[in-house]
Amino acid sequence: MGEEVGARTFSREDRARYREKVRRCLDVFAEMLRESRFDVERPMTGLEIELNLVDDDSRPTMRNADVLAAVADPSFQTELGQFNVEINVAPRRLVGTGTAEFESHVRASLNAAEEKARTVGAHMVMIGILPTLEPGHLTAGALSSNPRYALLNEQIFAARGEDLRIAITGVERLATTADTITPEAACTSTQFHLQVSPADFAGYWNAAQAIAGVQVALGANSPLFFGRELWRETRVPLFQQATDTRSEEIKAQGVRPRVWFGERWINSVFDLFEENVRYFPALLPVCDPEDPAQTLAAGGVPRLAELRLHNGTIYRWNRPVYDVWKGRPHLRVENRVLPAGPTVVDTIANGAFYFGLVRALAESDRPLWSQMSFSAAEENFTSGARHGIDAQVYWPGLGYLPATELVLRRLLPLAHQGLDRWGVDPAERDRLLGIIEQRCLTGRNGASWQVATLHRLESADHLDRPEALREVVRQYVELMHSNLPVHEWPVTD
Numbered sequence: 001m002g003e004e005v006g007a008r009t010f011s012r013e014d015r016a017r018y019r020e021k022v023r024r025c026l027d028v029f030a031e032m033l034r035e036s037r038f039d040v041e042r043p044m045t046g047l048e049i050e051l052n053l054v055d056d057d058s059r060p061t062m063r064n065a066d067v068l069a070a071v072a073d074p075s076f077q078t079e080l081g082q083f084n085v086e087i088n089v090a091p092r093r094l095v096g097t098g099t100a101e102f103e104s105h106v107r108a109s110l111n112a113a114e115e116k117a118r119t120v121g122a123h124m125v126m127i128g129i130l131p132t133l134e135p136g137h138l139t140a141g142a143l144s145s146n147p148r149y150a151l152l153n154e155q156i157f158a159a160r161g162e163d164l165r166i167a168i169t170g171v172e173r174l175a176t177t178a179d180t181i182t183p184e185a186a187c188t189s190t191q192f193h194l195q196v197s198p199a200d201f202a203g204y205w206n207a208a209q210a211i212a213g214v215q216v217a218l219g220a221n222s223p224l225f226f227g228r229e230l231w232r233e234t235r236v237p238l239f240q241q242a243t244d245t246r247s248e249e250i251k252a253q254g255v256r257p258r259v260w261f262g263e264r265w266i267n268s269v270f271d272l273f274e275e276n277v278r279y280f281p282a283l284l285p286v287c288d289p290e291d292p293a294q295t296l297a298a299g300g301v302p303r304l305a306e307l308r309l310h311n312g313t314i315y316r317w318n319r320p321v322y323d324v325w326k327g328r329p330h331l332r333v334e335n336r337v338l339p340a341g342p343t344v345v346d347t348i349a350n351g352a353f354y355f356g357l358v359r360a361l362a363e364s365d366r367p368l369w370s371q372m373s374f375s376a377a378e379e380n381f382t383s384g385a386r387h388g389i390d391a392q393v394y395w396p397g398l399g400y401l402p403a404t405e406l407v408l409r410r411l412l413p414l415a416h417q418g419l420d421r422w423g424v425d426p427a428e429r430d431r432l433l434g435i436i437e438q439r440c441l442t443g444r445n446g447a448s449w450q451v452a453t454l455h456r457l458e459s460a461d462h463l464d465r466p467e468a469l470r471e472v473v474r475q476y477v478e479l480m481h482s483n484l485p486v487h488e489w490p491v492t493d
Contacts, residue, residue, distance in 0.1 A: 017285070018287055021287050022282070022307055023277060024293060025292050025304045028292040029273060031296065032296065032302075040330075043196065043197075044092060045091060045098070045195070045355060046090075046091040047192060047347075047351065048086060048089065048191040049106070049126060049347065050085075050189055051087065051125060051126055052083055052084060052126075052130040052340075053067060053085065053125070054083075054125055056121065058132055058469075058470040058477070060133055062082035062141075063082065063120055063121065065145065066120040067116075067124075070117060070119055071112075071117065073113065075088050075089070075090075076113060080149055080185040081144065081185025081186075083185070087106070087109060087110065094419070094422040095423035096423060097428055098424065099424060099432060100425075102351070110344065114481075123477060125473065126340040127188065127446070127476065128220075128234075129187065129222040129235055129339075130188075130473070131225075131227075131450065131469045132469050133226065134226065134227070135176065139180065140153070140182070148284075159246075162247060163177045163179045164179070164183070164241065164244065165241070166241045168228075168241075170228075170234065170386065171229040173230075176226065178242070184238075186238060190338045190339065190341075191334055191336050192335040192351050193321070194332060194355065194358070196332070202265075202267050202268055202269065203361075205272070205333050206265050207361035207362045208358050209317075209369075210368050210369060211357055211361070212317055213377065213382075213393050214407060215335075215338060216233050216338065216384040217384035217388055217393065218353075218404075218445060219337075219339065220339070220385070220447040220448075221339040221340070221446030221447050222236075222238075222447065223447040224450060224469065227469065229451060231387075232385070235385075240257060240259040258283075258314050258315055259315040261316075261378045262316060263374065265369040269331055272316070273311065273320060273322075276314050277307075280313075282310060284313060286306075288306060290302060301328065303324060308322060317337050318333055319333075320332075320333065321333070335354060339446070342476070343480050343483050343484065343486065349432040349433070349435035349436055352419060352436075353433060355419070355422060356415035356417070357418055360417045361414065371397075372395075372396045384403060388447045388448060389404060389439070390402070390443070398410070408437065408440050415436075442487045444487040450476070453471075453491055454468050
């Protein structure tokens with residue numbers, strides 16, 4: 001959500017004042033873009049990972065406050081559900097051994113946090129959706145105590161005027177309702193941040209959109225929800241439905257959802273923020289005392305608090321970010337496509353593939369988005385989420401083909417080129433992209449491992465579904481701590 005928001009109610013005057021203020025922020029942002037007032041000298045990358053908490057029986061445990069108190073590390077923060085926490089990894093450059101430094105830092109932080117979490121009866125799991133979640137875990141009582149979550153819940157349901165309906169048809173079917181947004185907490189993700197200049201932003205965002213389908217196909221890790229086998233990345237349709245502020249009638253009118261792939265390639269970062277203001281009413285109309293125009297005129301750097309807060313309530317799969325660090329403004333592409341897990345090394349390999357590929361595509365002489373319709377990119381995204389590593393995707397010049405074949409034939413060489421341009425150490429480049437290559441060759445990712453393990457436990461070991469799901473999580477956690485890349489995980493004991 002971007003900013004801390006306390007408990008409160010909103011009047012009509014609050015909403016009118018906020019609309020005027022967010023439009024003023026947009027005008028100031030446009031002026032800043034014209035004047036090129038952004039930090040572009042040493043582009044940084046960042047990483048966030050959302051985690052689930054389970055007890056000794058592999059079930060969700062509502063202990064994030066206790067876990068955070070035990071961990072006592074400001075890198076770890078609350079998330080929407082009491083069975084969630086998030087780690088924010090300090091940004092760094094990719095040059096040299098930056099990827100290896102990411103990996104060693106994340107592993108050390110998670111190992112230390114896990115040891116402390118165990119003292120309060122909890123364990124951390126990097127997984128897109130926890131297979132042992134049940135409807136009773138996703139009630140209003142599961143919301144974290146931070147008042148911003150209760151306020152967001154209240155505002156979404158005020159906008160909807162009715163309960164959420166969640167309906168997902170995959171291998172099996174699920175139809176249920178919810179009277180809170182806690183189903184959103186079931187969706188835990190990995191978020192990659194890439195700092196870019198205003199001039200380069202459109203190219204990087206377009207590139208990220210173009211490869212989103214391949215990303216989610218290779219990284220799918222959310223095949224199970226409420227005991228059902230659904231999409232290979234069920235997190236995608238679940239997140240879309242769990243945060244939907246639209247009633248059925250409003251959907252029928254073509255109003256855009258707040259979890260949004262988008263509808264066009266862009267020419268500027270301004271396009272995205274302008275769409276936010278034009279299409280989406282405020283969920284949290286909280287006004288900051290700063291006058292951004294006065295701050296800019298005085299030579300300062302405006303926070304643009306309203307624009308940032310509004311942006312934080314619109315959940316694009318690739319989201320623009322405006323931020324201020326040490327008195328200097330910058331822009332980032334926040335890639336929100338991938339689920340959490342399965343291991344730290346898989347996460348860093350996914351990051352290397354993403355960072356390398358978007359750079360190669362963004363700097364291409366003939367942009368990919370001049371050869372490919374936006375609707376084709378969105379179709380790829382849906383196919384990757386539904387079918388995972390077995391997805392068929394479209395690519396200009398190649399037509400429809402398996403995502404794994406596209407990666408092996410075309411995208412891995414591009415990712416190599418991109419990582420070379422970032423200055424990544426060649427041995428690191430080859431190590432991490434080798435993991436992506438082996439994932440394609442073996443057809444094994446987190447989702448396929450979970451499904452194969454579940455089926456074995458049910459058929460060979462004759463476990464009922466709840467027992468099998470708990471065993472899937474138990475084995476998953478054990479292998480996650482081994483840090484073997486997921487393509488090396490055994491399906492049998």
